[in-house]
Amino acid sequence: MTPADTPALILGARSGIARGIAVALAKRGHPIMLAARNAQRLEADVSDISIRHSVEVSAHDFDVLDVAGHQSFLESLPMKPGIVVCAIGVLGDQEADAGDSAATKLIVESNFLAPCLFLERVATQMSASGRGGHIVGIGSVAGDRGRAKNYVYGSAKAGFAAYLSGLRQKYAASALHVMTVKPGFVRTAMTEGMDLPGPLTTDAEPFAERVVAAMEKGKLVYYDMRWRALMGVITHLPERIFMKTKF
Ligand SMILES: NC(=O)c1ccc[n+]([C@@H]2O[C@H](COP(=O)([O-])OP(=O)(O)OC[C@H]3O[C@@H](n4cnc5c(N)ncnc54)[C@H](OP(=O)(O)O)[C@@H]3O)[C@@H](O)[C@H]2O)c1
Numbered sequence: 001m002t003p004a005d006t007p008a009l010i011l012g013a014r015s016g017i018a019r020g021i022a023v024a025l026a027k028r029g030h031p032i033m034l035a036a037r038n039a040q041r042l043e044a045d046v047s048d049i050s051i052r053h054s055v056e057v058s059a060h061d062f063d064v065l066d067v068a069g070h071q072s073f074l075e076s077l078p079m080k081p082g083i084v085v086c087a088i089g090v091l092g093d094q095e096a097d098a099g100d101s102a103a104t105k106l107i108v109e110s111n112f113l114a115p116c117l118f119l120e121r122v123a124t125q126m127s128a129s130g131r132g133g134h135i136v137g138i139g140s141v142a143g144d145r146g147r148a149k150n151y152v153y154g155s156a157k158a159g160f161a162a163y164l165s166g167l168r169q170k171y172a173a174s175a176l177h178v179m180t181v182k183p184g185f186v187r188t189a190m191t192e193g194m195d196l197p198g199p200l201t202t203d204a205e206p207f208a209e210r211v212v213a214a215m216e217k218g219k220l221v222y223y224d225m226r227w228r229a230l231m232g233v234i235t236h237l238p239e240r241i242f243m244k245t246k247f
Contacts, residue, residue: 002134002216004029006082011035011062011118013042016188017138018087020208025083026053028212033077035062064088064114070121082133083215084122086115089138091190094150104152111156116163123167123176132175134215137164141182141223144231147247168220177218181211184227200226 008025010018013034022032026049034042034057042059050057062073090110097103119135126133142150143157161180168178185191185201202224214222223231234247 002083005031006133007031007033007079008083008085009033009035009077009081009122011064011084011086011115012088013045013059015087015089016190016204017183017186017208017211018085019045020204020206021085021087021136021211022049022057023053023205024209024212026050026055026057029053029055030083031056031079033058033060033079033081035060035073037061037063064118065109067114067117070118074121074125080125080129081122082126082131083136084119084126084134085136085138086119087138088115089140089190091150091153094148094152097152107152108156108159111153112159112163115160119163119167123171123178127171127174127176130175132171132177135164135167135176135178136181136211136215137161137178138181138183139164141184141227141231144182144235145242145247177215179215179219180221181214182221182223182227182231183207184224184230200230 008030010022010032012018013022013036022034026032032049032055034045036042039059039061046057046059058078060077088110090107092103092107115137119137123135137160139161140157142154143161146154164178164180171178185196186204186207187196187201188204207224210224211222237245
């Protein structure tokens, strides 16, 4: 059981899912450090979460693409985090971005390379502390199989999932727990305006609550049940059949 006073660092804190996770952790008594680009935009969340849940909440400027600033960012935090959640993601627009090397690079660096570089530092720090903790990385079901609709984003998420799997194995014998989250459709800014299938879509708050409950139970990879079943089928389709489907 993670002590309630374990500080949590939430990266990409303006994300709908991240905000839900911050609230779910605050409810349990965890002090919260919200990190995002333009941290002044987090002011309302800082006061709302701290007042509602009577925990310490602070906001911190963080751009994951500023790799040179990763270490100084970690050192600047008021508390050493024992829970780190990475909710950073850039979906892009596969059709519009196709062949655009700057757009493709941004998607790969934002979803894969830069979060991995940051989490590597975090894992080293948490492991060296001897207290362990939790690292929660938010990937996507899009990483389970490359699809024409979003294969740049999907392949970056696949890389992120493979990275988290390796990190989990590296620290398996220690108190550091690494969990991969694979959302399907969640109603957030990322999916705004999309025509989402009702039975496969969830709101950010209940999804976030399930993620935190899974983290507390020490789950390794978290999907919502329906998505686990669906992706089980999709990933097992032979390539010749899959390439002709409209998934
Ligand atoms: N919603 C879904 O259906 C769904 C499905 C599968 C996976 N996911 C994943 O779930 C996670 C959370 O997404 P969401 O749905 O909550 O969408 P979101 O609201 O669009 O959140 C994505 C967040 O990533 C942040 N971000 C992007 N680039 C960054 C950078 N360079 N440095 C720091 N932060 C950066 C954005 O910050 P700004 O606020 O500064 O733009 C934004 O708050 C993402 O990893 C996403 O890929 C979501």
